[in-house]
Amino acid sequence: MADLPPPERSSPPQSTPRWPWIMGGLLGGFFLLAAGLGLGWYLFYRPIVNVAVQLPAPPAPPAPAGPDAAQVKALEEQIEKQKLANKQIEDQIATLKERLRADVCTAKDPAGKAAPASTPAPAGQKT
Incomplete structure (x- = not known):
C-alpha cells in the first residue's frame, strides 16, 4: 500500500x-x-x-332630644285656627239644617220666607 x-x-x-x-x-x-x-x-x-358600586346612603343625623318650642307653638296656633274654622263650618251646617226644617218653598212665597200680612200681593198673583 x-x-x-x-x-x-x-x-x-x-x-x-x-x-x-x-x-x-x-x-x-x-x-x-x-x-x-x-x-x-x-x-x-x-x-x-x-x-x-353605589355606596349606601349615609345614616340620618340623630333626632333632637326634645321638641322645639317654636315648632310646638306654631303647631298649637295652627290647631287653634283649625278649631275656629271647624266651629264656623259647624255653625253654618246647623243654620242650614234649621232652614231645611222650615217650609222652604210654598206657593205663596217661593223664597221660603213668611210674607208680612200688611204687604199687598204683587200684581198677577191671587191670594
Missing part, C-alpha cells in the same frame, strides 16, 4: 456559544407570557373591577 501522508490534524471547528440563544429564548418566553397575562387582565378582569 502506498504510503499516504498522515491526515492533517486540524483544530476542532469553533462552536458558537449557545448561552445567548438560551437567554434570548427565556427572555422572549417571559415577555410573551407577560403580554398574554396583561392582555388577559385587560380583556377579562378589568371590566369586573371597574363596575361602579
